[in-house]
Amino acid sequence: MKSDLRIRNLAPMQWFFAAALCCALLLAPCASQSALAALARKADVSTADAYNPKPADNDIILPMPCGLSMVFKLVAVPAKGLLWDMPMRPGVDDSAHQDRAFYDRRYNTALSGAFTLEDLPAAWRKQAPQGQNYFYLVAKYEVSNLQWHAVMDNACPDTANPGADAARPATDMSWYDAVDFTRRYTTWLLQNAPDSLPRFAGDQRNVGFVRLPTETEWEYAARGGQTAGSQLLLQEDFFALPTGENKADYAVYRPEQGARAEGMANIGSRKPNPLGIYDTAGNAAEMVLDAFRFSMAGRLHGSAGGFVRKGGSFLSGDAEILPGRREEMPFFLTDGPAHARDLGLRPVISGINTPGGGRPQELTAEWNKAGEKLAPLAQDGQTARNPLDELDRLLAAAPDEASRKNLQDLRNTIKENNIMLERQKQLEAQSLLRTGVYMIETIRNYSSRRNSLKTQIESMEREKASAKGAALEKLKQILDTANRGLVMLDTSIEKSLTFYRSKVEESALLAPEVLAAADASLAKDFSGNDPFNENMHRNLELYRLHVDAVRKNKTVSREAMQKAILERRFQ
Template sequence: MHRSSIRQKACAIFSLALLGLTSTAVQAADAPAWEDKYVNPKPLADDVVLPMPCGGSMVFRKVEVPSNGPLDDYPISIGGTDEGRGYSEGAHNAYVAGAFPAGKTLRYTLMAKYDVTDLQWAAMMEGDCPTPSLVKRMPKVEIGWFDAVSFADRYSQWLRKNALAKLPKDGGEVGYLRLPTEVEWEFAARGGMKVSPSQFQDRLPPMTEGLSKQVWYAGSQSANGKLQLVGLLEPNSLGLFDMLGNVDQIVLEPYRLNKLSRDHGQPGGFVVRGGNYLTAEQDIRSSYRQELPLYDGEGPRRSKTTGFRLVVAGPVLTSADKLKEVQGAWDKLGAVSAAAATPAADPVEELSKIAKSVADPATQARLQSVSLTLRANIASRDEQRDRAVRTSLRLGAFLGRKLADDSKAVETLAKIYKTRVDAGQADDPRTKNFKDELDKEQTVLDDILRYYADTLLRTADDYGEEVVRKQYDLLQVELQGLGLAELKPFVEKHMGHLTAYRKDHKVARNLWLKNWNTM
C-alpha cells in the first residue's frame, strides 16, 4: 500500500473518531438533568451543586474553618483514646485550614455530600451516558486508590472545560477535585465547627436519634450485610451523609503508624476511613482507620466495601501577591510584637543577627537551627495564647448571660418581698421565706459578679488589645458555626466592658450588672 493511501485511511479513521466524539459530546450536553432523587435525595438550602456529563451533577457542602491570615490554621485533636489501637489511631494534635476565602475571618473547602455513586461513575468514566435509576444511587465500590484519583482527575478536567465558572477560586487560581486528606476527612466526620470542642473529641459525633439513624453497620437492625443507597439516613452536623458506615472511604495520603506525638517514618498502602456495612456496631467510631495495600496480586487492590467521596480544594500559593503575603506572615511568625519589643527584646531577631555575623558555616547553621526551633516554640505559645483568649471571652459571655438571668430573678424576688412588706405582711412566714430566698440569690449573684469582674480584669491585663480583638472576631465565627449565634450579643457586650476598662481602668461592677440586666 502506498504511503499516501495509508495517510488517507488514517485521516478517514481519525475523522470518524472525531465525529463520534462530537456526537457523544452533543448527546451529553443535550441530556436532561438528573432528578434530585437520583443525585440529591435530601436537598439542603445551602448545597453547592457542580455539573457532570450527561446532565448529571454532584452535590457538595461547605466545611468552614476560622482564619485570620495566610499562615493561620485551626488546631484540632483527632484520633482515639483506645490504647489497643494507639499505634494506628492514637489521639494527636492536627491542624486544618480552608482552601477558599469566605470573608476576612473564614475559609472553606467543599466536601461531597454523598459518596460517589454508580451513576456518577458511569457518566464520568464509561463513555456512554447512563440512564438514571435508583439502583445506580449505590456507592461506587470495587475500586482502589488509583481509580479514585483517576476519577477526580477526569472530573476536574471536565469541569475546567465545561463549567469553569462554577468552580470556587482563591486569587487567580481555580479549584479542582481530589481525595480529602485524613485531617479534612476526620474534621468533617466529627462535625467540624458545628459541634462544640468537647463533642468533637467524643468517640462518635452527636447523634440525637441514635447511631442507626445516621450509620449503616453490620447486623439485622442496620445494613444486614448489604450495601445501601446513599442518602437514606440522616446527615451529620455539616449536612454530610454516610461519613461513618456503608462504605470505607479512601483518603489522599499513604498510611503511617502513629508514634505517640508524630507519624512514623514509613509510608505504606492507602488509608480507608469510617467503617462499612460489615463493620460491627461497637467498632463504628470517628477515628476508624485501616490500611489497604495499593496492589493485590497482579493489579491494584479493589474491595467490595471500599468507596470514596471528593473535595474541591486548590493550591496554596495562588498568586504573586499571595506569595508575598505568606512571606510577610512567615517573617512575623514567632516574633515578639513590635509594640512590646525593643531592638534587643526579640530573641529570634537577635539570633538571626548573630548568625549572620558569624564566619564559621557550621556555627552559623547551628544558630539558624536554634532560631527556627525558637520560632516554632514561640509560634506554639502564641497559638495556645490565642485559644486561651477565646476561652476567656466565651467564659465572660457565659457569665454575662448568667448575670442577666440571675439579676432579673433577684429583681423579681425583691419586688415581691417589698410588696408584701408594704402590705403589712413583714412578719408573715411566707414573707420571711421570700427574704431568705432573696438573700440567698443575692449572695450567688454577688459571687458571680465578682468572678465576672476577675475574669474581665485578667483578660484585659494579660492580653494585648490587638490579640483580644483578633480572637474576638474568630470567636464570633466559631459561635456562628457551632449554632450558638445567640451568644454573640453577650460576647459583644463583654467585649464592650473590656474596651471600657482598658480606657479608664475602673472596675465598674454595678454598671456592668446594670448592662447585663438589660439583655
C-alpha cells in the first residue's frame, strides 16, 4: 500500500517519468531480443558463402574435403610458343612514397603459363580467349576459414551450421603452413578427384598441382590478367575502374577519406576485378611463393630475404592496396614461424615446364627454330643473308675441333642475340602502333585548333572594317599574331601527317604475326566503353586500314589520309 500511495501522490510530471520508466523496463527485454535476432540474421553464414558467394558462369570448380569446393579462374598469358613469354613490369612507381622506391619500383621480368590449351580439361577450354596463350589458374577468392579447416584438420568442420567467421579469409598462419595447405589439398585431389586437375598429353606421371602463386602470377591476375592490355599492365597502378566507382567498391581497407574497415569481411563482399576474382586489394593480405628482393635499376636485387606480401589488408591505406605494392614478411621471428592476423593466401594451379609425352620434342623443335630466321633488311629492301647460315657453312668445313668449338660458341652467341632482338621487336611494334594511334588524335586536335583560330580571324577581319585609331592598331597586332599562329598550326599539321605516314610505312614492314600481336594488345588497351577508349579504338582501326593499304601497295595520298583522319571514316 505504501508504494501505491507514493505513486498516487506523485506530481503530474513525476508521474509521467515514472510511467515512461516502467514502460521502458517492460519493453527492454523485447527490444533486446529483437536486436539480437537481427544481429544473428546478419551473422548467418551458409556453406556456399564460405567458398563461392558470387557464382559465375565461367567458374572452374574443384572439389574439396568435407563436401566443400574451391573456385578458380583461368588465366591466359599471350605468347608465341612454349619458349616465349610476355614481358612484365611488376611493382608501382609511386611518386608520393619515394622513400619506398627500392621496395616497390617496377622491375623487368616475364610471365607465361605451364599449360597449353590441349592440357586443359575440355570444359575449361571454353573459358580460354582466342589466340595463342599459355595458362594457369588462380583462386577466385582468398581461402576461407571453412576451407582451411576442411583441409588442415583431422575432422570435418560443421558445414551444416558454419560459424560466423567461416566465410572470412583464413589468416594467422605461417608461410610454411600455407605451403602445407597446398600440399595437402593437391594430395587430396589426387586421391579423391584426380580427373579434376590438368594433365599433360601423353604423360602418365606428371599432373597439375596447387601451390602459392609467384609474385608475377599474382600481380598479373590482380591487375585483370588477359582482360588488361599492355599499357594498363606496364603503366597503370590499379586495374581500370568503371566511371563513378572507386577503390572502396573493390577493397575492404582504410581509405584516407570515407568509411574505414574495422575488421575483415567475408570473402567476395566487394566487387570483382576485371578477371572476376575478389579481394586482391584489401581484406586479407596474401602471401606469394617468392622471396623478397629490393627493386633496383629495373631489376631485382641479389639478396633474397623473407617472402613477399601482396594486396594490403583491412588495416591498409590507399597506397598499400595497389597491386604493385611489395612488402617483406619474415619466415621466422624469435618465437617461431612468422604469422599475422591480416595475412592469408590465394592458391594457383600450375604444372612443371618439362613434362613427358610429346613436350620434350616440342621444346627442342622450338629451340632449334628460335633466332634462326631473324635477319635485317638490306638497303634495297631484299632480305640480307643470315649470318647463322654462313656460320653453318664454316662449321661444316672447320679444319679441327678447336675451330669448330670457337665457331659454335660464336653461333650460340648470335642465336641468343637474335632471340633478344625478336622479343624486342614485339615491344617496338606495340610502341609503333600506339604512336600512330595517338598521332591521329594529335592531327585532329591541330586541325580543330586551326579551324577555331581561322573562325576568330575571320571575325576580327570583319571588325577591322569599322575599327579606328588605337582600337584598329590593337586589332591589327592581334590579327598578326593570330595569322602567325595559323601558319604554325598549318606547319604542325603538315609535319604531323609526314610523321604519321612514316609510322604507317614502318608498320607495313612488320612481319604479319608481329603486327597482329601488337594490334591485339592495343585493342585490349582501348577495350573500355567510355568515349575516350571508343575513340582510340576507332583510331586503331583507321591506322590498320592505312597500314594494310600500304602493305598491298595501294596508293594512299597525304590528302586522302588527312581527309580520313578528320572525317573519321573507318569503313
